[in-house]
Amino acid sequence: MKQLKRPDTIVLASRNSNKIEELHAILREIGIKIKSSLDFPQLNEVEETADTLEGNAYLKALYTFESTGLPSLADDTGLEVEALNGRPGVKSARYSGEKATYKSNMYKLLEEMELHENRRAQFRTSLVYISEEGSLVFHGVSKGVILREPKGDKGFGYDPVFMPDGMDKTFAELSAEEKNKISHRARAVQEFVRFIKSIKK
């Protein structure tokens, strides 16, 4: 990796408006212009064919960087459940099959977990930044438990069944500001922000 330059603009390699909003809210403070894949209609969907979160984030960031010529940031997140030996993990988006929805995935998880007393789980995010100077990886983890039924209607994905440690609310019962202080993605992005702030102008 060459000496990293402070970017003027970063492209978030995502079309997921929930994610873009979450990332945008945190990145706003560093005064860098933020775009997303939604600003580049010519971009195709990147198939997540790697078998690790980091590998998939790398594929998305590289494609976006090569297509736009702009520094790009991509994340990949998985829910790792102890009683399921780390599943659904890298397969969290397609857990209940090719036509999976947030709801079908969540109910499949509740079903699989029905007989398990150990409810421990964690969300893990890998964030990959690619610019002309090279690539960097950042990580964020949020630990908690899987409830027996959904609670709350905010957020997305598995949020209604995930209660982070130290809270008596699920991610889906927290406001965006509250989730952004403690979420896996927020922690990874905060690590990235610290790094950007450390670059001398």
Ligand code: IMP
């Ligand atoms: P992605 O590939 O990073 O978009 O994440 C894979 C899957 O993990 C998504 O389809 C969601 O089901 C789930 N997921 C990712 N981030 C979150 C989150 O912050 N809360 C709940 N579920 C999430």
